[in-house]
Amino acid sequence: MTSVGGRRSGRARDERAERGIPEATVARLPVYLRALTALSDLDVATASSEDLAVSAGVNSAKLRKDLSYLGTYGTRGVGYDVNYLRYQIAREIGLTQDWPVVIVGIGNLGHALANYSGFASRGFRVAALLDSxxxxxxxxxxxxxxxxxDDLEEIVRASSVSIGVIATPAAAAQDVCDQLxxxxxxxxxxxxxxxxxxxxxxxxxxxxxxxELQILAYHEQRKAAGLAEIKADAG
Amino acid sequence: MTSVGGRRSGRARDERAERGIPEATVARLPVYLRALTALSDLDVATASSEDLAVSAGVNSAKLRKDLSYLGTYGTRGVGYDVNYLRYQIAREIGLTQDWPVVIVGIGNLGHALANYSGFASRGFRVAALLDSxxxxxxxxxxxxxxxxxDDLEEIVRASSVSIGVIATPAAAAQDVCDQLxxxxxxxxxxxxxxxxxxxxxxxxxxxxxxxELQILAYHEQRKAAGLAEIKADAG
DNA sequence: AAGAGTTTGTGAACGCGAGAACAAAATCGT
DNA sequence: ACGATTTTGTTCTCGCGTTCACAAACTCTT
Known part of the structure; x- marks a missing residue:
């Protein structure tokens, strides 16, 4: 419990970011990033947790807690510097580097993904399109x-690809997955x-x-059943 | 607390299915349904919760608890009748009826969605494709x-559409959403x-x-950082 | 018919995440 | 310089979801 901990090196690092941002928080960081980018485009220099929370569609306490896992990037009484925070979140997610991606299965969906502009704009680069x-x-x-x-292995090695996207039919997915x-x-x-x-x-x-559609259908059916019941009770 | 409860009608119904299947359970029902369909295609007549859990990739206790929200469809010492359970889940989700869907925004993604065969095979029918x-x-x-x-309202009314899919650019999404x-x-x-x-x-x-890609990137970066740290400590 | 063996349905314990509430820390006005 | 105001970072509590563990209920064998 004292001095040397685990396999940490001697160099001091930011303890907070060292280990374990909760998964739920990780899933929200990209949302915050998007909100910050929108604010930055509007030339907003600083924003309070409440402002950000509204932009991101979450509770402000939750947002503050999420950000506190990254470090203390806010200023009490003031708020957060939009561009600074944006950079810090991008760095935390790993978007300051470039991520080469391969897409396997160039059907309708693979096509759409290959042309998706949201890739490039966030540090993801399509390194190759593969089809059997x-x-x-x-x-x-x-x-x-x-x-x-067949060239998968060579492409992955040559471009240092670590992320793969599977857009094949279900029957081929496990096989492609194993190859990846x-x-x-x-x-x-x-x-x-x-x-x-x-x-x-x-x-x-x-x-x-x-x-996703089935989940929507469940709730939709439920709404309809509720209405029918009210009608039946009234009649 | 006695006799007449809420706005329930006098007719007795299955209390269990009456109110509130947990959201987490609802999200897993389609997964169970898929597993059951696969087993049915293999002519498997009955399956234990353990069998099903493996097919669906979840813990068997969780699966049993999930199913218990729907009713008592299993037989102790035996397991679940595959086709019977499949029907019950389909009914619970609302897949025994047909769900007309409109897709708005026929770009690359909209195209792919329009041609997606998974729609029809699960009770969803594309009623119309719309573009501005x-x-x-x-x-x-x-x-x-x-x-x-412009014809959205008429189409929705004529085909009794209650589900809409937005596949437009981000800038148009809120406007389209309001129209839907x-x-x-x-x-x-x-x-x-x-x-x-x-x-x-x-x-x-x-x-x-x-x-989704950003979440993967975060974990990927983390793995790389871990390796670098081990290397640094060893060197 | 009765005991051995399976498997379900559920009660109980536990852990994680959400949100309320508040102390600490910064700015602003006078 | 100092009190009022704003806003963060964090503590605490609560509820939901996951998992374990076991009694109840069923089948199968002898």
């Missing part, structure tokens, strides 16, 4: 040509409606359109 | 022609990277690619 259909290899999508899935992991990719964003198994050291997140 | 660009009105995407955003709400849509799935304000009675869910 040999007939499509060479075809251009925007600036980039489609490469063969074997090639050295350690973060995966999965758009295929399938459960993917990965080793512990690999992070995986899924985006599932169909699930 | 008059030059594109009439253009066909798959089977459907693009309609003008005004037309009578009460559930919205938003793909635009923008915070949308809606009345209380409207449900909204967002899917944000850029945020």
């Amino acid at each position: 259909d040999r007939a499509r290899v060479g075809e251009k999508v925007g600036e980039l040509p489609i490469s063969s899935l 992991v074997a090639a050295g990719v350690s973060s995966i964003l999965n758009f295929a409606p399938a459960l993917l198994a990965v080793p512990d050291h690999v992070d995986i997140r899924k985006v599932d359109l169909s699930i | 660009d008059r030059a594109r009105v009439g253009e066909k995407v798959g089977e459907l022609p693009i309609s003008s955003l 709400v005004a037309a009578g849509v009460s559930s919205i799935l938003n793909f635009a990277p923008a915070l949308l304000a809606v009345p209380d009675h409207v449900d909204i869910r967002k899917v944000d690619l850029s945020i």
